[in-house]
Amino acid sequence: xxxxxxxxxxxxxxxxxxxxxxxxxxxxxxxxxxxxxxxxxxxxxxxxxxxxxxxxxxxxxxxxxxxxxxxxxxxxxxxxxxxxxxxxxxxxxxxxxxxxxxxxxxxxxxxxxxxxxxxxxxxxxxxxxxxxxxxxxxxxxxxxxxxxxxxxx
Amino acid sequence: xxxxxxxxxxxxxxxxxxxxxxxxxxxxxxxxxxxxxxxxxxxxxxxxxxxxxxxxxxxxxxxxxxxxxxxxxxxxxxxxxxxxxxxxxxxxxxxxxxxxxxxxxxxxxxxxxxxxxxxxxxxxxxxxxxxxxxxxxxxxxxxxxxxxxxxxx
DNA sequence: CCGATTTGGATGCAAACGCATTCATACTAT
DNA sequence: ATAGTATGAATGCGTTTGCATCCAAATCGG
Numbered sequence: 001x002x003x004x005x006x007x008x009x010x011x012x013x014x015x016x017x018x019x020x021x022x023x024x025x026x027x028x029x030x031x032x033x034x035x036x037x038x039x040x041x042x043x044x045x046x047x048x049x050x051x052x053x054x055x056x057x058x059x060x061x062x063x064x065x066x067x068x069x070x071x072x073x074x075x076x077x078x079x080x081x082x083x084x085x086x087x088x089x090x091x092x093x094x095x096x097x098x099x100x101x102x103x104x105x106x107x108x109x110x111x112x113x114x115x116x117x118x119x120x121x122x123x124x125x126x127x128x129x130x131x132x133x134x135x136x137x138x139x140x141x142x143x144x145x146x147x148x149x150x151x152x153x
Numbered sequence: 154x155x156x157x158x159x160x161x162x163x164x165x166x167x168x169x170x171x172x173x174x175x176x177x178x179x180x181x182x183x184x185x186x187x188x189x190x191x192x193x194x195x196x197x198x199x200x201x202x203x204x205x206x207x208x209x210x211x212x213x214x215x216x217x218x219x220x221x222x223x224x225x226x227x228x229x230x231x232x233x234x235x236x237x238x239x240x241x242x243x244x245x246x247x248x249x250x251x252x253x254x255x256x257x258x259x260x261x262x263x264x265x266x267x268x269x270x271x272x273x274x275x276x277x278x279x280x281x282x283x284x285x286x287x288x289x290x291x292x293x294x295x296x297x298x299x300x301x302x303x304x305x306x
Numbered sequence: 307c308c309g310a311t312t313t314g315g316a317t318g319c320a321a322a323c324g325c326a327t328t329c330a331t332a333c334t335a336t
Numbered sequence: 337a338t339a340g341t342a343t344g345a346a347t348g349c350g351t352t353t354g355c356a357t358c359c360a361a362a363t364c365g366g
Contacts (some may be wrong), residue, residue, distance in 0.1 A: 011289035126298040136164035145279040
């Protein structure tokens with residue numbers, strides 16, 4: 001294989017570092033606020049977005065791109081914490097619908113607030129508006145292209 | 154706090170997704186080639202870059218931004234695999250110098266090759282040259298800015 | 307010099323994760 | 337109907353991680 005462009009490779013390393021830098025700070029600020037890890041926020045947002053009936057575990061799995069046992073255990077913990085409720089699933093007795101509870105919404109709000117604060121403190125200050133827009137656009141096109149590549153197997 | 158710009162926040166989410174997408178593929182291609190995880194490559198590269206005397210564990214820790222026990226165990230495994238060697242440290246009898254072995258260089262080469270192939274397959278194709286350059290530059294400035302922010306405590 | 311503190315590194319333990327397996331239900335074809 | 341397969345979800349187990357602690361050597365203060 002031809003050696004890939006130096007600049008492009010360096011870009012990937014930098015992306016790794018930026019991700020590690022910001023993700024680290026988000027997680028640690030959630031933790032020091034006594035809140036669960038970031039993946040809960042993703043899950044709670046998916047459930048909120050899904051509306052009344054909630055989601056089946058396997059739907060959440062696809063949305064979050066996690067391994068199946070990870071979802072199983074995540075939901076177990078979230079249910080134990082009262083953030084979600086299992087309701088019987090009429091059309092498939094193997095599974096359940098997981099729905100957001102009032103307490104889950106409260107947790108979601110507190111997490112979202114810490115999350116936004118962490119980004120305001122550790123992400124936004126390091127980008128100009130122009131850079132932030134360019135980044136968003138480039139990464140958006142990356143993801144579109146990657147999804148297309150996955151599509152045509 | 155004021156609500157941060159929508160575009161900028163979306164940019165962060167996208168960065169997370171791109172990172173997860175590419176990192177996942179790198180790790181899984183290393184694994185299916187029977188090679189150790191990506192962090193070994195980082196460590197081996199640091200050691201190579203450090204030259205003759207190698208590095209102390211705590212130096213590696215700073216370079217890789219890992220927790221101290223993680224480095225301790227990583228080096229334990231790398232030593233067990235013959236990729237690195239511990240040599241006594243003259244100037245501080247608490248620690249060692251870790252140096253690269255011939256076998257470590259060989260592992261490094263094989264990992265670097267898989268790594269480059271994975272990026273060629275899963276990262277580069279989704280960016281134009283222009284986008285890759287822009288990304289590299291924006292993230293470079295981000296990291297400079299972030300480092301500066303850490304510097305002035 | 308000598309006690310107190312700091313720093314480099316390892317280790318014990320509990321929680322988290324990845325993988326394979328298992329169980330139950332749903333689908334499919336004959 | 338029924339055998340065979342495929343899918344949703346949970347669980348057991350070995351490995352990895354994170355945190356706190358611990359030990360030893362180095363540094364600092366008197």
